[in-house]
Amino acid sequence: xxxxxxxxxxxxxxxxxxxxxxxxLGVKMGDSIYLAETPGGYQIxxxxxxxxxxxxxxxxxxxxxxxxxxxxxx
Numbered sequence: 896x897x898x899x900x901x902x903x904x905x906x907x908x909x910x911x912x913x914x915x916x917x918x919x920l921g922v923k924m925g926d927s928i929y930l931a932e933t934p935g936g937y938q939i940x941x942x943x944x945x946x947x948x949x950x951x952x953x954x955x956x957x958x959x960x961x962x963x964x965x966x967x968x969x
Contacts, residue, residue, distance in 0.1 A: 900911040920941050922928060927942035957964060 897913060897916060902909050902911055922941050929940045929942055931938045931940060
């Protein structure tokens, strides 16, 4: 377990993370990360641009075929 310090950055709050945490996540300064809520708390995971693109496409398809998907789920 590690302690991550919160610090003010303009009108926002930033998380100061040790370098070894960033290395383990495979991210560097300027990269985006996801903060995912889980039943046990929160999980920080690297942002995968390809995964994000695929989710966006899936959401578009689910919206477009909402009625058909609802019928198939019955």
